[in-house]
């Protein structure tokens with residue numbers, strides 16, 4: 001049966017890089033059915049809603065969704081979409097590619113970010129004219145589910161160095177958030193122990209010092225929602241920016257794939273956006289749908305183009321989105 | 333009248349670097365009265381309490397406190413000590429020094445970190461076997477107080493480039509924490525506006541990408557408590573590690589000064605710890621007590637020693653703590 005893939009371009013360069021990623025997916029004769037849906041600033045301007053109910057429903061009932069970027073409305077689009085696919089983990093690989101100018105070329109880290117709770121709970125209150133609160137939520141069930149995923153991820157050799165024995169590092173701030181991150185830490189470490197997976201731990205602030213100083217010491221990093229947001233973006237700075245980083249929001253029988261970058265309003269509409277992050281997101285989608293070998297072929301093609309193919313302006317080249325996409329498709 | 337300075341060495345290299353900082357303070361014939369007090373792991377082992385009431389009281393009633401580091405009990409010591417001096421802002425300069433190997437030598441940023449609330453509120457609950465919560469607190473009063481301090485700091489030319497017109501950057505995650513960081517953001521920007529201070533803003537995750545890519549674009553950075561913790565430690569990684577970074581916890585008529593580093597158990601007791609961060613903390617203490625010129629002399633002496641004086645092992649040298657301290661005192 002055809003896999004149904006919802007395609008949401010969104011705003012800005014989303015309209016350029018998502019078609020590029022779809023072109024790459026179409027290069028395989030996999031039996032995909034693409035369904036277009038709308039979301040983002042322009043959708044809000046036209047319909048009053050950044051994420052119309054039809055788009056939410058489409059994503060919720062599809063096999064997978066590929067999303068580009070949204071502008072001002074990013075949080076209104078992406079957070080509900082993660083819920084639509086019931087994602088519990090956000091997979092964010094940060095790899096420095098050969099030939100790409102990177103502050104820390106030895107960076108090769110995969111963040112496994114908790115994707116449902118923490119400060120993203122959505123529970124905030126204005127208790128007085130002076131005081132507002134947010135309820136940060138941590139459950140054992142979500143922490144264990146993330147940790148189970150991490151153990152399987154490592155055991156399957158999907159970590160950066162492919163070594164099933166490499167284990168993972170859990171990052172938290174349990175010295176201050178003793179009850180909530182204490183629970184997170186304890187559950188993650190105990191799941192690792194049950195699965196005989198090596199797990200180190202690091203405080204969030206210490207990790208932020210050490211990652212730029214010596215990224216080579218980390219492989220798979222498991223963390224709460226906001227820590228994963230901030231620390232994976234830090235890793236993006238070490239590999240040369242957001243233009244290269246894909247992400248996968250994985251649920252139980254659905255998933256959402258998105259480049260980590262935004263709408264890049266400064267270059268949107270010019271046809272010169274770097275399609276790499278979107279194409280690598282498509283590679284993650286292929287793997288998620290069981291096309292593991294095809295996913296790897298896409299990654300190899302991207303790596304080849306990054307090292308000696310045409311480049312977009314963000315990487316010092318002058319190629320257009322179309323030229324880079326064609327070069328990737330050529331190498332498949 | 334003599335200024336009373338409480339001195340808490342704490343654990344590990346705290347016992348080596350704090351005496352070095354006191355030696356530097358004693359080199360001026362300022363009228364200081366030093367009062368020793370205990371805190372940390374060893375104190376807990378001996379008395380059952382990491383921060384005995386006498387130490388809390390001593391810090392609360394002193395003119396200023398100089399603290400070294402604590403081991404496992406760090407949070408039990410440092411968080412109450414910040415309360416003892418009623419600190420509302422944690423000032424954390426991150427400067428790359430000439431002659432020190434730094435990933436980003438152009439880094440010169442001062443973090444002004446909110447020091448009383450956010451996820452440091454201490455309100456956590458275990459609501460069920462599965463679920464724990466933390467109440468993140470943001471008040472307009474604390475946000476405005478921080479912003480008032482930031483405006484004065486900038487106006488006094490105390491930012492990295494000394495330019496009263498440079499303004500500051502407020503970092504937050506108001507796209508997700510709409511009510512709490514929304515309040516923080518709005519109050520900080522409105523205070524800046526009232527004082528005619530230029531204020532930019534940046535999302536916390538975007539800041540984590542951009543700081544390593546281009547630290548030169550930032551000067552004074554104003555942020556909530558946890559963001560300040562993590563992002564200032566990130567900056568530490570860019571200037572060559574925690575060994576050089578001082579901090580000041582400023583209150584209304586009291587303050588606490590501490591190096592950003594920890595107890596460094598691997599080298600503790602050997603007399604080879606780098607005293608720079610503690611000595612620079614003493615420089616901040618001098619300035620806080622009105623000895624602005626002396627503070628600057630200490631900073632100049634440290635800069636001189638870092639660029640062509642003896643160095644401790646963390647900076648590739650072989651000098652002892654005492655030798656580096658003597659070289660600093662020599663240059664005063």
Ligand SMILES: CC(C)[C@H](C(=O)O)[C@@H](O)C(=O)O
Nearest residue numbers: 074075078079229507508537
């Ligand atoms: C847009 C925003 C809500 C989102 C997040 O904080 O998760 C983004 O930063 C990301 O990391 O995908």
Ligand SMILES: CC(C)[C@H](C(=O)O)[C@@H](O)C(=O)O
Nearest residue numbers: 175176205406407410411561
């Ligand atoms: C020890 C810990 C509680 C503390 C903090 O989180 O504030 C430390 O990391 C710091 O930055 O001084």
